[in-house]
Amino acid sequence: MNMSNSGLDLIILLLSEISNNQIIGKLKFHKLLFLLINEGEAGDIEDIISFKPYKFGPWSPELDPLLQLMEDEKIIEIQNIKTDAEYLYEDHENNNLKKYELTKIGIKIAHELKKIHENRLKGINYIISKYSHVNNETLLRYVYTNYPGYKEKSIIKDKVSKLSIKEEYRLIFPNDKIDENLISLVGIIEPMSLEEEKQIIDKLVLGGN
Secondary structure, three states, rough: OOOOOOHHHHHHHHHHHHHHHHHHHHHHHHHHHHHHHHHHHOOHHHOOOOOOOEEEEEEEOOHHHHHHHHHHHHOEEEEEEOHHHHHHHOOOOOOEEEEEEEEEEHHHHHHHHHHHHHHOOOOOOOHHHHOOOOOHHHHHHHHHHOHHHHHOOOOOOOOOOOHHHHHHHHHHOOOOOOOOOHHHOOOOOOOOOOOHHHHHHHHHOOOOO
């Protein structure tokens, strides 16, 4: 199967770099790929895998046929598994959702693709480190906050609240240890009085003296 310029290579590499070589849920798959194209230096794939506003935000009409092709070629295995609260808003039936996992064949193909697409891996791992660990609600809140045009047809847009500044900071800097005193000054936590701010500044700058 010729994967040149098909977008399949990007999907395989995404699965190969993520934990356990699997993505659980159609919603998360669509959103991770959307963010990879928009924030992970994979914009050149946009003409091949496009996204449109749909009932849960950005959705690609090309992704599901590509995943089905990959299953037919035994590159991935697609299974139904039971859902839970982490997969809120998942578009599933009978309390099931999809798990997409690379097979041994898929892992072997990914190994070869990594030699060809080394430039892709940095962007892919950037997206994985930021978004793969968050639940569906937080992921949707981020997408709806930062890409509001894609929520116009969403059937749940009124249920998904805007992402707080603190949540957005943690998504942007997932590995940073936040100094609660410092970020209070820029309004990431609760507002405080001038006297309270002065006390924090004294503590930070003057060591509390």
